[in-house]
Amino acid sequence: MNEERYHQTVQLFSLLSHPVRLRILDELRRGETCVCHLQEVLRRPQPYISQQLRVLREAGVIASRKQGLYVYYRLSDERMERMLEESLGPAGEAHSLPHCSCPCCRNDESLRL
Amino acid sequence: MNEERYHQTVQLFSLLSHPVRLRILDELRRGETCVCHLQEVLRRPQPYISQQLRVLREAGVIASRKQGLYVYYRLSDERMERMLEESLGPAGEAHSLPHCSCPCCRNDESLRL
DNA sequence: TCGGTATATGCATTTTCCTGCATATAGTCT
DNA sequence: AGACTATATGCAGGAAAATGCATATACCGA
Numbered sequence: 001m002n003e004e005r006y007h008q009t010v011q012l013f014s015l016l017s018h019p020v021r022l023r024i025l026d027e028l029r030r031g032e033t034c035v036c037h038l039q040e041v042l043r044r045p046q047p048y049i050s051q052q053l054r055v056l057r058e059a060g061v062i063a064s065r066k067q068g069l070y071v072y073y074r075l076s077d078e079r080m081e082r083m084l085e086e087s088l089g090p091a092g093e094a095h096s097l098p099h100c101s102c103p104c105c106r107n108d109e110s111l112r113l
Numbered sequence: 114m115n116e117e118r119y120h121q122t123v124q125l126f127s128l129l130s131h132p133v134r135l136r137i138l139d140e141l142r143r144g145e146t147c148v149c150h151l152q153e154v155l156r157r158p159q160p161y162i163s164q165q166l167r168v169l170r171e172a173g174v175i176a177s178r179k180q181g182l183y184v185y186y187r188l189s190d191e192r193m194e195r196m197l198e199e200s201l202g203p204a205g206e207a208h209s210l211p212h213c214s215c216p217c218c219r220n221d222e223s224l225r226l
Numbered sequence: 227t228c229g230g231t232a233t234a235t236g237c238a239t240t241t242t243c244c245t246g247c248a249t250a251t252a253g254t255c256t
Numbered sequence: 257a258g259a260c261t262a263t264a265t266g267c268a269g270g271a272a273a274a275t276g277c278a279t280a281t282a283c284c285g286a
Contacts, residue, residue, distance in 0.1 A: 010131065045276075047276080069232045069233080163265080183262065184262075
């Protein structure tokens, strides 16, 4: 019985069938990213971003690394990565954000991640 | 702006993130199938199956062909087919159902579709 | 230890989806 | 035309998801 297989797959697709989560995942596949970065890109309040990150984290498709005040997120599921490639095409370039002052957006190259 | 691309993709994943619809799609990629067949495989009431078929039809991922009393459904979207392959692996064999008397399940080979 | 910043959590409300059921339509056969 | 079968549609109650907001936690520097 691959009842289980269907169930897993539905779970995976549920994560992807949400505009904000899909865009978060698309950002993450371009490289490790901190929360404030996503906040800037998606233009949504921080608690909202964190909520969606939690959903993704609990589902096991992303992982995080804490460094000082910042938390850096990345994809941690190959299947997810393949689905993103299949549906959205190859990953684009990471955005560099003028208004964001976190290490990963730092204009100052020397402090870049 | 590929805002539109994200939106389309979310729609596509929404269709797939539902246990019954996912299984219907998995059946359809094994070959053309009538409603009573799906009813048997999924063990759900007929109006319910038809509702889900409508969702898929209106989204444009399946097409139908009417022949007498029967309506035969099939996949009509390559992208969908690729996502199914990616997520569920290669399509299995079509089921032949002992209790179903529609042309596509007919035990009597001569009447087979 | 205190103030400030980055991120997380809890909760409540709105909205959207799921699903069951009654009924409608369309085609076939006599 | 009337009975029967396969499929479609409409609607409603309940469940679950989405989202906004208040607040909590964790870490840093002074």
